Amino acid sequence: MSEHAAEPHISLPTRALVLSTVGTDGALYAEPIFVMSALLGHSDKAVRDCLARLANEGLLVRDAGRGRGASYRVTAAGRAAIESDIGWAAYAHRVDAGLEPWDGWWHLTAFEVPERRRAARDALRRLLVELGAAPIQSGLYVHPHDLFDLVSQLAEHLEVPDAVRSFVTPSIRTGLVAAQGGEPTDDDPAEFAKRIWPLDELADRYGVLERKLASIEADADRLGGEQLAAAMFAAASETEAVHRDDPLLPAQALPADWAGSRARRAFMAAHAAVSARSELYRNSHSMSSFVAEIVRSLDETSEKFWQRWWPRFLDAYRAKLPPAATGLAQRD
Structure with missing residues (x-):
């Protein structure tokens, strides 16, 4: 045990635990969920209720058995709910490894949707924020990478195909920025990014996560296999939660x-340590496939990575669009 290591704090909602145990084949087995949930302080009833809710929401379908012996399979909607997290995590590791270089140009995405299509407008706004774009002003968003193809296809799905416009520029200035005395201006990508994305808050969250993962790795020999697995599942869920709020900017736009990057390195180190000592974790379909996807992505060219993930991202985001946002739903 390391001198300063503390007992890992384990906090994981039942819903996140259940969805994290879905394997690459779409199968989900109840028994490991009950084991893990007990370690996390959740009752058997909470697990049963959660599985029932996910089935009622159309995310899971029970294949066989009951209670602890039940097996489920994820539906298309359920897979969409977890698919993008895996892909963006793999992308984040690619960015860290320098496999997704930036050309230095900022991409602006603008949209204008009439008030009568407010649901579609709100859906586009949520989509852009989820993709990591930051608002410059009403209806105008910026990101280092080109989001236009993805956003425009989803705008077509929302039946507002002509609402989206795209622009590129090597420089953006916001407000009055000092340009004297050696002070950085908005022409500095890192300074500009710091002004419009909450990078300090993200850094704090990543710092907490890094320390938690380092504690898990340091105490891997001391903790039992089930406790290690529970701690790592919780850390994986927290990692995904931070990733969802991270615009995944290129290195030039980051401190x-x-x-x-440090938190992701800590995650891989903790994963290796826990896998070596916890059979329950090692046999987890979800975690083995999650890390296998990261490793696979690091051996691919950018073209190959996007060939695999582009249609999956498109399907995942399309599945999240509310039916009420579409023209078809409004006519009905």
Whole structure:
């Protein structure tokens, strides 16, 4: 045990635990969920209720058995709910490894949707924020990478195909920025990014996560296999939660020694340590496939990675669009 290591704090909602145990084949087995949930302080009833809710929501379908002996399979909607997290995590590791270089151009996405299509407008706004774009002003968003193809296809799905416009620029300035005395201006990508994305808050969250993962790795020999597995499942869920709020900017737009990169390195180290000592964790379909996807992505060219993930991202985001946002739903 390390001198300063503390007992890992384990906190994981039942819903996140259940969805994290879905394997690459779409199968889900109840028994490991009950074991893990007990370690996390959830009752058997909470697990049964959660599985029932997910089935009622159309995310899971029970294949066989009951209670602890039940097996489920994830539906298309359920897979969409977890698919993008895996892909963006793999992308984040690719960015850390320098496999997704940036050309230095900022991409602006604008949209204008009439009030009568407010649901579609709100859906586009949520989509852009989820993709990591930051608002410059009403209806105008910026990101280092081109989001236009994805956003425009989803706008077509929302039946507002002509609402989206795209622009590129090497420089953006916001407000009055000092340009004297050696002070950085908005022409500095890192300074501009710091002004419009909450990078300090993200760095703090990544710092907490990094320390938690380092504690798990340091105490891997001391903790029991089931407790290690529970701690790592919780850390994986927290990692995904931070990733969802991370715009995944290129290195040029981030502070030096970015906390997100350090946290991801800590995650891989903790994963290796826990896998070596916990059979329950080692046999987890979800975690083995999650890390296998990260490793696989690091051996691919950018073209190959996007060939695999582009249609999956498109399907995942399309599945999240509310039916009420579409023209078809409004006519009905």
